[in-house]
Amino acid sequence: MNPPYPTLLVTHRGYGEGLLAAAEAILGARPAIDHMSNEGLSPDALLGAIEAWLDTHASPAIVLTDLVFGSCAQSSRIATRNRPDTVVVSGVSLPMILALLRSREHGDLREMLRHLRQRTQESVCVFVGSEPLEGNPS
Amino acid sequence: MSVVLVRVDQRLLHGQVVVGWAPSLDADHVMIADDALARDAFGSEVMTSAAPPELDVEVAPLSEAARRFETLEGRTMLLVRSPAALLELVRLGAQVREANVGGLHWKEGARRFLDYLFVTREDVSALTELAKLGVRLIACDLPGNPKTDLVAALADGRLAFDHLPSRHP
Numbered sequence: 232m233n234p235p236y237p238t239l240l241v242t243h244r245g246y247g248e249g250l251l252a253a254a255e256a257i258l259g260a261r262p263a264i265d266h267m268s269n270e271g272l273s274p275d276a277l278l279g280a281i282e283a284w285l286d287t288h289a290s291p292a293i294v295l296t297d298l299v300f301g302s303c304a305q306s307s308r309i310a311t312r313n314r315p316d317t318v319v320v321s322g323v324s325l326p327m328i329l330a331l332l333r334s335r336e337h338g339d340l341r342e343m344l345r346h347l348r349q350r351t352q353e354s355v356c357v358f359v360g361s362e363p364l365e366g367n368p369s
Numbered sequence: 370m371s372v373v374l375v376r377v378d379q380r381l382l383h384g385q386v387v388v389g390w391a392p393s394l395d396a397d398h399v400m401i402a403d404d405a406l407a408r409d410a411f412g413s414e415v416m417t418s419a420a421p422p423e424l425d426v427e428v429a430p431l432s433e434a435a436r437r438f439e440t441l442e443g444r445t446m447l448l449v450r451s452p453a454a455l456l457e458l459v460r461l462g463a464q465v466r467e468a469n470v471g472g473l474h475w476k477e478g479a480r481r482f483l484d485y486l487f488v489t490r491e492d493v494s495a496l497t498e499l500a501k502l503g504v505r506l507i508a509c510d511l512p513g514n515p516k517t518d519l520v521a522a523l524a525d526g527r528l529a530f531d532h533l534p535s536r537h538p
Contacts (some may be wrong), residue, residue, distance in 0.1 A: 243384065274381075304419060
């Protein structure tokens, strides 16, 4: 399955690979999302790898990362310095990837991104025993 | 309060620091001492804006960090990018008695000492100078993980650059 824009997943260790494998198990096909890990890479090396990927993919492109304060997100954001059309989304999860793959019908880029963020936030529900914790998305 | 950790980490503020070290030291302030980042408004914004609200993060040139080292308030973690930066900080007057060396990843010309510590000849030279100045140098990537005394490793030759394996990770 293809996301609506070229998409790169930049994560710690094997988290991204695990997410793509899980998505494939659900969808029956591996999402057309590229992945790179920060394992063993200096900040400059990771930045270079992200920039090289962006240089070879059409704009706008989306970079999904995990921790908002992590090195993956930082290198991804630095890579956007001269690329105003590149999008960086932190907090990547399986629900986010599935929502992205189903977001073609949501108009322009910014509208799609707002929808993606909302869908991902709505995926967080907490239950204490059999009871939903107050504040769960309705 | 004071500086509760001085750390050499190529990635500066990142997951291990925010999730690992800050809670274990009850730190509430991070000073990133880095001349290049202090001149880079966008890079500084990227580094500081994503920090969790319980951590006050600032970026300062090495000279300012050295000047304020003894008077920093709160429980501060001070981060530098390299052994050379730490050496400059000390030479500028910061009274650093102990430093954690926590993350130097592979780069061209670097050799492996630990899985998270790939050093260049320049890194070893700076660490050697720091040891001569009396700074305790402890390699440790995360709280609770094994510590390695780098001053001892320099003294007994384990950290001699020419004896380190040069393989890429």
